[in-house]
Amino acid sequence: MEFDPSITTLAAVIQIAVAPVFLLAGIAGFLNVMSGRLGRIVDRARVIERKAAILQDDARLPAVQYELRTLWRRIKIINWSIGMCTASGLMVCSVVVCLFIADFWHLPMDQVIVVMFVLALLLLISALVLFLKEVQLATRILQKGRSFIDD
Template identity: 60%
Template sequence: MSINPIITATDLALIIQLAVAPVFLLAGIAGFLNVMSGRLGRIVDRARVVGLRELRLTDLEQKDICQRELRILWRRSKITNWAIGLCTAAALLVCTLIVSLFVGGFWKLHIGGLIIGFFVLALVFLIVALMLFLKEVQLATRTLRIAREFSVDEGS
């Protein structure tokens, strides 16, 4: 393996072309992170409201409903944290992939296998994060049913 740091403008243009697709993936991951962090903020806000409500209640049945919702909110926050962590790891792998493209192209290193590994691992992390996101949305729907129970119980 020879290291030849001389690179032509054509070589550089090709490397930049190769790096564009991962950059778009990185932008998509950033958007997804934005959505998930917004959801996490809502979960935390809702947990505060439910926790304060539970403290003021005297009816044991209504307290139980609040505690069930808090348990689900806690699960939702843990799942969302995992999804955020996996998305962040995927983004870091994509950044590493882009750097590897430039370094490998500049020094003419044969690191195609490494680059493929970064890309595949980033996509696996992203797939798992999306599955966790789906699970969190399902839990949010379940929470809506519990909140409806509370409002029906509270109105009677």
């Protein structure tokens, strides 16, 4: 059997592509967490919307409306976070594809790959910051609800 250098080269490219694939697995886990949060927020918003419809002239209506506005704000933020995280995952996939294309056709794509990887990380950072903002909003609404209970 003859030694085929392309197999060795392919193995090297696969080794290089493994790190972005691990990043992609982490992004997928994060997307799973955020989708779960989004589902719970939407469920809570539906409950609060029904409650607001019942409490038309009640003194508690402003508090319920405040919570509902906050829930819709959280939905918007988590949607943006999911979008940024998904875009980050797409960039990571593009990096892996470009690694293989650059090697297969011997194209100088070093700068493109670096830019896409940095963009993927910036999108992931943005997603994490938005996620943190959503968690802070959730905590704030819980603290406000606690003050109503303590009164």
